[in-house]
Amino acid sequence: MKPETIILGGGPAGSSAAILLAQAGYPVTVIEKETFPRFHIGESLLPSANRSFCRLGVLEDIQAGGFLEKRGAEFTTPTRDKEVINQFSDGMRKDLTSAFQVERAKFDHLLLERARGAGAAIEQPARIHQVQSNEGGGWTVSYEKNGQSPQKTARYLIDASGRNRILGKHLKLPDESLPYPKRVAVFAHFRGFPRRPGERAGNIEITRLADGWIWMIPMAGDRTSIGWVSGLQSWKEGSGSPEERFEQTLAETPWLQERLANASRIGPVHMESDYSYSYQNFAGADYFLTGDAACFIDPIFSSGVAFALESGIAAADSIMNHSPQEKGIPLAAQKAYTRRFQKGLQTMRKLTDLFYSDAGYAILMNPKNPFGIVPAFNSVVAGEVRPPFRIRWRLWIILSLYRLNERYHFVPTPPLSPSPQ
Ligand SMILES: Cc1cc2nc3c(=O)[nH]c(=O)nc-3n(C[C@H](O)[C@H](O)[C@H](O)COP(=O)(O)OP(=O)(O)OC[C@H]3O[C@@H](n4cnc5c(N)ncnc54)[C@H](O)[C@@H]3O)c2cc1C
Known part of the structure; x- marks a missing residue:
């Protein structure tokens, strides 16, 4: 039995x-x-x-x-003066080239x-x-x-x-x-939000802010999920309903303002906290x-x-x-x-630390490719979270650069604020 x-x-x-x-x-x-x-x-x-x-x-x-087919992830500054595009097909794993939204x-x-x-x-x-x-x-x-x-x-x-x-x-x-600070996420679905061109149309877009980030996830049928993640502390310090604050944050981000001009929200604003x-x-x-x-x-x-x-x-x-x-x-x-x-989980935590640290984010937004470290990074973000040695040592170089940058500040942090600093 x-x-x-x-x-x-x-x-x-x-x-x-x-x-x-x-x-x-x-x-x-x-x-x-x-x-x-x-x-x-x-x-x-x-x-x-x-x-x-x-x-x-x-x-x-x-x-x-x-x-919708997803072929990569894009990181953009709020003013869009810097953009890093990670296409999965540029990774070291040729079997991890596309996903779904x-x-x-x-x-x-x-x-x-x-x-x-x-x-x-x-x-x-x-x-x-x-x-x-x-x-x-x-x-x-x-x-x-x-x-x-x-x-x-x-x-x-x-x-x-x-x-x-x-x-x-x-x-x-x-x-x-x-050891992560508590965070709040506010998100909703929109229609009419313009896509990236060509093969990038299904890419997730991420814009880091001083204390959080914004995601844009295109989906089938002209639907786009847009979400804002904020530190719980700064969330508590603000005022207004989640809906008002969400809309205000989107409106204050120049890169989003222009693209939201002809878009409309098609569902309620949702909120998740404390994870x-x-x-x-x-x-x-x-x-x-x-x-x-x-x-x-x-x-x-x-x-x-x-x-x-x-x-x-x-x-x-x-x-x-x-x-x-x-x-x-x-x-x-x-x-x-x-x-x-x-x-x-440990691998994902290392990437998460990299993203949230200003010094690590600076490395992420200024990709250099000695020893093929960028394709290795692409494979890890495609889900190769228990990487073989040829990817692991390259990831180690990226993480070491981040630690060194924390100490010596040789790569400047790109703008994190929507307004000129
Ligand atoms: C803000 C935010 C953004 C995210 N973005 C992404 C992303 O882009 N990509 C990604 O991969 N992941 C993302 N995640 C994570 C993703 O949502 C989860 O990791 C995923 O849904 C986990 O799947 P699961 O099956 O473990 O749990 P769930 O999908 O949560 O399913 C659990 C199920 O259990 C049911 N359940 C719970 N309690 C009971 C009960 N008492 N009795 C009966 N049924 C019950 C629930 O109704 C639910 O259907 C995000 C999470 C958050 C908070």
């Missing part, structure tokens, strides 16, 4: 685990509180996510799903329907309010659905509940506080933490969904590889799972 798994949450992490388990004939139930399609943030994917789509057998569905409402719905089609049971809308570890092994999950409070038991749990982190909070798992955490261990003998339920770092390099998909797949693989053993997932496999994703 194949053991049963309950998956808490039906975002990309939950759906990817469910697809694999169901395809292999394992009984699996996903419990998701929202009715899909629903809005969710996290719209710019990395090329490395395509590996997961191939593994899940959904690449063709995604290609046919009407999502996705409207999450459609994307998450597609994946969850694939899980259903593969044979997963989907409880939706159903809000989990309690998880309990059973004495003889396994778990009981209690949830609310249609005014009822049913319970379900299973041998394994996969927490894919995103930043709600149901299991981590329930088990009071030790988490690592990441960046990581649990110390991502797995136990009968559970896995996946995606944001395991860790969340700053979204600047768009790694969240790629990590969610990959960790969902790895959790399902581990259950399938080890479930015949009475005692559940062996300690070595639990540790290997944590190590694998912590390693990727």
Whole structure:
């Protein structure tokens, strides 16, 4: 008998685990509180996510799903006097050259329907309010659905509940506080926002400000996601509604002003706050933490969904590889799972530090290419987060230049303020 798994949450992490388990004939139930399609943030994917789509057998569905192709990332100063374009095809990894910009409402719905089609049971809308570890092994999950409070038991749990982190909070798992200041993100969708020319039309654009940054993510159907990330402290010091302050920040950024002239907002302004955490261990003998339920770092390099998909797949693989053993997932496999994703997390943290430090940002905005360090950087931002040696040592040079610049200031920081300094 194949053991049963309950998956808490039906975002990309939950759906990817469910697809694999169901395809292999394992009984699996996903419990998701929202009715899909629903809005969710996290719209710019990395090329490395395509590996997961191939593994899940959904690449063709995604290609046919009407999502915009993304070929790179562009960094622009607020006054647009400096612009750095990272095309993935210029990277060292020739298999990581393009990705997708996705409207999450459609994307998450597609994946969850694939899980259903593969044979997963989907409880939706159903809000989990309690998880309990059973004495003889396994778990009981209690949830609310249609005014009822049913319970379900299973041998394994996969927490894919995103930043709600149901299991981590329930088990009071030790988490690592990441040394990042708290931040606030305010964002909305627009229509009529002009695209970059030619092959760059699907690129994400990022403009760093003194205490935050702005993203512009083009999507299919003339839709563009625009978001503003601000330090929580400076957010608290300001006044006005999130909507007013968002519009004011966009209006004050010259590079955006001209492009917003004929654009209009087509949905509500959303807000998220207070993020960046990581649990110390991502797995136990009968559970896995996946995606944001395991860790969340700053979204600047768009790694969240790629990590969610990959960790969902790895959790399902581990259950399938080890479930015949009475005692559940062996300690070595639990540790290997944590190590694998912590390693990727460390790489993303180094890039995040580089971006937020003025000295590091100066290096990022003045790319020089001794020893081919720029193609190496392109591959890492394409999602090569556990890079082989030939990319790793080049990344080390970039990070060393940043540390040296912190000390000796040999590369000036480009303008961070919309107005002349
Ligand atoms: C401002 C911001 C910008 C971002 N930009 C990007 C980006 O450009 N690219 C990128 O890759 N990532 C980005 N991210 C990160 C991305 O949103 C997440 O990493 C990704 O969605 C994680 O997927 P997940 O499946 O782990 O969790 P989620 O996508 O959050 O899915 C969790 C699911 O669990 C369900 N759930 C939660 N609690 C319960 C409950 N009690 N009962 C039942 N169901 C429950 C939720 O409804 C949800 O559907 C961004 C994040 C933020 C905050």
